[in-house]
Amino acid sequence: MNSMGSVEVGGGSQNMRHNDDRLGVLGYYWFLTFEQSPELLALVKECQASISLPHYDLTPPDSLHLTLDRIAYFGEVAPEQLDAVKTAAVLACRDVPPFDISFEHLRSIRGAVVFDVSPAWRVRILQKTLRSATLAAYPEASVKASQSDPHVTIGYPNAETFSEADTAAAVARPNSTVHSADVAVTEAVMVLLERQQHSYSWQVIARIPLGTSQSATALQPMREAPQL
Numbered sequence: 001m002n003s004m005g006s007v008e009v010g011g012g013s014q015n016m017r018h019n020d021d022r023l024g025v026l027g028y029y030w031f032l033t034f035e036q037s038p039e040l041l042a043l044v045k046e047c048q049a050s051i052s053l054p055h056y057d058l059t060p061p062d063s064l065h066l067t068l069d070r071i072a073y074f075g076e077v078a079p080e081q082l083d084a085v086k087t088a089a090v091l092a093c094r095d096v097p098p099f100d101i102s103f104e105h106l107r108s109i110r111g112a113v114v115f116d117v118s119p120a121w122r123v124r125i126l127q128k129t130l131r132s133a134t135l136a137a138y139p140e141a142s143v144k145a146s147q148s149d150p151h152v153t154i155g156y157p158n159a160e161t162f163s164e165a166d167t168a169a170a171v172a173r174p175n176s177t178v179h180s181a182d183v184a185v186t187e188a189v190m191v192l193l194e195r196q197q198h199s200y201s202w203q204v205i206a207r208i209p210l211g212t213s214q215s216a217t218a219l220q221p222m223r224e225a226p227q228l
Helices: 038-049 079-093 120-137 164-175
Strands: 008-015 024-033 056-058 065-073 099-109 112-118 151-157 181-185 187-195 199-209
Touching (some): 024 199, 038 099, 038 151, 065 079, 065 120, 065 151, 079 120, 099 120, 099 151, 099 164, 112 120, 112 164, 120 181
Antiparallel strands (some): 024 187, 099 181, 112 151, 187 199
C-alpha cells in the first residue's frame, strides 16, 4: 500500500486466519503499535515458542497492535474529514497523559491466542477520548463496537474448525511460564488497514502524541468502563 503519497509505511504484516474471506483495504482505524517495545516483543517470542500447534499462524512480534476503534470504511470518508478527525484527536489527546500497561496473561478469544492488557481502564479512557474526538469532527464515523476487553493477538487459528482442547493447550503452555512485560503508551496511531490472504498490513497516517498539554494529569480509574 503506497498510494497515500507521504504516508509512512507501518506495521509490516500480521498473520491471521486462512479462512477469512474479507480481503482488501478495510478502512481507517485507531491503533496502539509496539515497534519500540523490546520487552513486549521478547515476551511474545517466548510465548509463541510454546505454541507449536500446526493450526495456528503466529503474529510477527514486530507487527503487534491493539485496535482501539474504527474511524471509517475505506472510500466513505473525504480527505478533509480525515484531516478534521486528526486535528480533533490532537487537541483531545493533549490532556490524556502517557500511561503504562502490562501484559501478563494469555487467553483465547474465538480460538485466537491473545494477551490481556491491564489495567484495561487506562486503554478505555484513551478509546473514549478518541471516539469522542472522531465523532465530534465526523459524526458519520463508522466506529466499531467491541465486546472484548483490550487485548493483543499473538496467534490466529488457520483452520475452519479447531477443538476447545487445542485452544486450551495453546493458552496453557505459555501461561505456565509467562512473566509480565510493561509498555509505555505515548501515542495513538491512525492507520489505513488492509486485509490480505493470510495477513494484515497498514499504513501509518498520523501519530497522535499524548499529554502535550501542561494541564494533563494522571489518569484516574473509570467507575464503569464503556464497552466500545
